[in-house]
Amino acid sequence: MKLTNIFRNTILLFALAISLQIAVAQTAGNLKQHISYLASDTLHGRATGTPDEERAANYIIETFKKAGIPNADGKFGAEKYIQHFSYDPIVDSVKTHVSGNNVVAFIDNHAANTIVIGAHYDHLGMGDPKHSTYVGPPAVHHGADDNASGVAAMLDLACLIKASEYKSNNYVFIAFSGEELGLYGSKWFVQHPTVALDKIDYMINLDMVGRVDSNTHTLTVNGIGTSPTFKEVLDKIKTPLHIKTTESGLGPSDHTSFYLQNVPVVFLFSGQHKDYHKPSDTEDKINYAGMVDVVNYTMSLIAELNDKGKLAFTKTKDDNVDSAPKFKVTLGVIPDYTFDGEGMRIDAVKDDRPAAKAGLKSGDIVLKLGDVKVTEMGTYMKALAQFNKGDKTKVTIKRGDDVIEKEIEF
Ligand SMILES: [Zn+2]
Incomplete structure (x- = not known):
């Protein structure tokens, strides 16, 4: 290599390093902004079917619009980002009513297949005796990690994908509601999909990705048994995270709804903690550096899978x-x-x-x-x-x- 080339490449590398640093700083800033709002006292824990759910949905819609990512119709009308759902389940022998709103955005690259990236945005409101692990008078269940973190990561990924060269697939981004009450939003989506289910390449679910342990740096990647291609590509991803994997496509979050429709799924999770389903799941405990690593990891996964074509689906053995x-x-x-x-x-x-x-x-x-x-x-x-x-x-x-x-x- 000629000296001038070395010089030029050094400058290019330097410029690349700076732009990467800026991108990382921007990602951390965006994540903090999203979580600070969604997990704030003013949203009272984002319970499904409440005005607080609606305010959270509006925030998510505005973020998509600002990023230039349209609704399922390719337009920017706020109401068309909303997918309303309603169920009348019997809970403890009593007929109840659950209704709420998913938020759905769509990057249409006129490709054959579509990747779904989802995160639930509902939480437990002021406490819900069936699901809260907290005992005491009603209190805001902030749900910063569960799951403002996943929504923030999903929104940031939407912006990064929009600006990326990964155009071999279309992308549907979904903020689910009704998850905490029983995966209702994702169940509705697979029953009323905005793209044909057999054209969904794979689904990535981000649920609780805000508490990467600063000592172990562990991120759990669940569901890798749902397609042989996941195992092929995972080892190629460079990351500071310590990756733990599990096979099963079933779990206590929205990817389960997709897995049961024979869609390959990956469920990213940074781990359990003592604030789970308590008012103390607050924004100040979020590990933003860890979240940036999770976002970068997910982008690398999408990049590795970009030209793999439609992934084969496999049922996992441990699904009973x-x-x-x-x-x-x-x-x-x-x-x-x-x-x-x-x-x-x-x-x-x-x-x-x-x-x-x-x-x-x-x-x-x-x-x-x-x-x-x-x-x-x-x-x-x-x-x-x-x-x-x-x-x-x-x-x-x-x-x-x-x-x-x-x-x-x-
Ligand atoms: Zn939860």
Whole structure:
């Protein structure tokens, strides 16, 4: 290489380093601005179906508009960013009503396939006895990490992708609501998708990415068993983060809704902490340097996958909670993790397994296993744990309006 070239390249590298630094500083500033607003006292914890949810939605819409990212129709009318949803689930034997608004934006590159990047923006409001882990008088549940952090990262990614050269796919950005109450927003989206589900290449879910531990630098990347391509590319990504992976496409957040529609999913999560679902999940505890690393990591993942074509989907093996090692038996079903009524709703029945042999079908709701009443996933797992291989018992299910008993052999 000639000296002049070395000189020129040095200057170029220097300029690149400065522009990267500026980009990083800008990202951290944007993230802090988004989280400071969404997790502020004035939004009272962003409970689904409240005026505070609407204010948070408006903020997200304004951010998309400022970034020049239109709604699903390719326009900038605020109301068209909104996807309204409504459900009437039975919770603790009582018919309830859940309605809320997803916010959906769309970068249309006229490509064959679309990548979905989502984060839920709802939280627990002033406290919700069913989901809050806090005991005390009503208090703002700020939800800075859960999940103002994911929304901030998603908004920043939207801006970075808009400005990037990654045009091989279209991009849908979704701020989900109703997540804390039972993944309602994402469940609605997959039932009423703004792009055909079979054209969704993969889905990235950001839920709680604001608390990267400053000692371990760990980011958990869940769902990598949902496509063989994830494993191929993950090792190529350079990052200061310590990456831990899990296989399963199921988990307690919105990617589950997409996985159940056979969409490859990745769920990014910086870890549990003592402020989870408490008013003390506040903005001052966010690790912004860690979040910048998460945003950069996600961009690198998108870059690595940019020219891979549509990813193959694979079902993950560990998608039955009832096949976990602590159980000696399994029912052979995939539970509906989004079901919020009483009992355990079966999403799918595996062939030739006890449930199938007993004549259980998808959509059945398990109410009793032996003598144990099944009210939700927790009691279902407890009920299952009491059986040994070869045991016979009765299972009580609800099918439509009928309550039926079936003999089952483990
Ligand atoms: Zn939560």
